[in-house]
Amino acid sequence: MKNLFQYIKGTFVLVLLALVVLACETKSKVEQEKHHVEENIVELTQAQFEQAKLRIGSIEKRIIGEELQVNGMIDVPPQSNISINMPYGGFIKFIDMLPGTSVKKGQLLAVIENPEFIQYQQDYLEGLANQEYLKAEFDRQKELYAEKVAAGKTFQQAKSIYLANEARIKTMKARLKMIGLNPTSIRNGKVSTSTNIYAPVSGYVREVYTNIGKFVNPQDVIMDITNADDLHVELTVYENEISGVKKGQRIRFSLANAPNQWREAEVFLVGRNVREDRSVTVHGHLKEKYEDLLPGMYVSARVETDSREVWAVPEQAVVRYGGKHFVFGYVEEHNIEGGEKTLTFEMLAIRTGNSEDGFTQIEFLDSTTEYKEVKLVTQGAFTLLAKAKNTEEEGEGHGH
CATH class of the missing domain: 2.40.50.100 (RNA polymerase II/Efflux pump adaptor protein, barrel-sandwich hybrid domain)
Known part of the structure; x- marks a missing residue:
């Protein structure tokens, strides 16, 4: 009986200890969840809000393209390089x-x-000088031959000399033009x-x-x-991705010294042969003339292979922390003592998609979120992130 009592007593103690541990773990989890919620909440006074120059807006539907990221260079076609x-x-x-x-x-x-240019001009002027006489002699011999007064040999000789001089004049005229001399000016006596x-x-x-x-x-x-005027973008696309590139697709590209300055081009030619490195050349016409572009410049480019309507926000509305992406949703506004307004914001976890023209596709991790109802910070999100995480670190520091 004594042993039974000791067994029951021991079991009771174990159960009691288990309940205490479970209660502590539950409390800890609740506190962690509460801390997690609180660390994602930021409160600003109206004055702080205005000083930080924050802007609040809505998520909007936009057409954003699916882009293929490639590299390339600025080039010109062979006919535009002139020696x-x-x-x-x-x-x-x-x-x-x-x-x-x-x-x-x-x-x-x-x-x-x-000095030889003078000889060429002299030959041309002599040919012109003989032209009138040889033409007259040819016409005379032609008439005599027709009247059977002159022999055919004499007529043929006059004709040959006249036509040879005409050919010489044409040849010398073409030569002078090739040199860059004006035959008309030379005929008028201007020799150079x-x-x-x-x-x-x-x-x-x-x-x-x-x-x-x-x-x-x-x-x-x-x-x-x-x-x-014939500058274009020459891109390198590998064979496993070339099937998605088509003539007329939009190209956005930037230079190595200005990675955030995007310029536009359009695919006008897709190569038909695969090189040894398994790549294909794609050429793009520039949408406008850029004075600072030079042949040989390296470019980073994105080819828009498809496009669809998605939920998107300005790129500066998205912040990154702890390897994840967030936006700041506007939660509420209330008055505190003294009548001063306080605005509350919450970090909302998202997935990001493609970006284009300063907007980024987003998707909330919480599938119950109503996109149309969310008001979020579209400018100044990094300011809120700094305040949220600085406040958290200060709180942890006081706890030690």
Whole structure:
């Protein structure tokens, strides 16, 4: 009987201890949940609200694209890189260009001097001088041959000399135009030992390969000019993602030195061959002209492969803490002692989706949340986050 009593007593003690432990754990969980709720609540006075320049708005439906993130560079097509040369060579008499110099179509680039230019002009003028006489002799022999007065051989000889001179005149005229000399001016007596080279397009000088006094051969490049009007985006897309890229899709891109400044382009050509690194080239036309873009610049780009209507908020309304994303919902407003207003905000956990044009797609982790009823902070969310977490840390500090 004594043993039975001791057994019951021991069991009672164990049960009592278990109830005490359970009660403590329950209390601890309640306190933790209460602390968790409180740490996500921020209260501001009206003065603090105005000083922080907070703004309250609503979640809205927006069309946001699903984007493919890729890299690339600014480039120009081959026909926009132009090499300037002189087909017949000569000495550089004048040049006033530096790499990066902006040029307009028709602007003087250089002056080339060559003594042979005089000979070319002389040959042309002599051909013109003989033209009238040879034409008259040809017409005379033609008439005599028709009247059977002159021999056919004499007529054919006159015809051959006349036509050969005409061909020579045309050839020399084409040569003078290629050099840059004006045949009409030469015919009027203006003979020159030099010729001007003008810009064939508007753009900028990429490189200069010569200087004043240097002789350039026909195959030598004097300078390179790039037509800036044909700049485009050249992107690298890998083969497992290329099926989603189509002509006409929107491209947003930024430069390495300005990652938050987005510019726009549009897909106009998708490559048809896969390179050794399993990538395909995609070309995009710029939506507008950007003066600061140069060929070879690295870009980070996003290709909009699809779009749909989603719930979205301004990007600055979303904050990140502890590896999670939140927005601050406006809970209530009430008066405290002295009649001063107090505004209450709560951190609401969300998932983020795609971002576009300063807006981010969101989804509340609490599936019961009514999106249309939520009022949230659209500007100044980081200020609230700092206040919420600083207050929490201060409270924990006092507890130690």
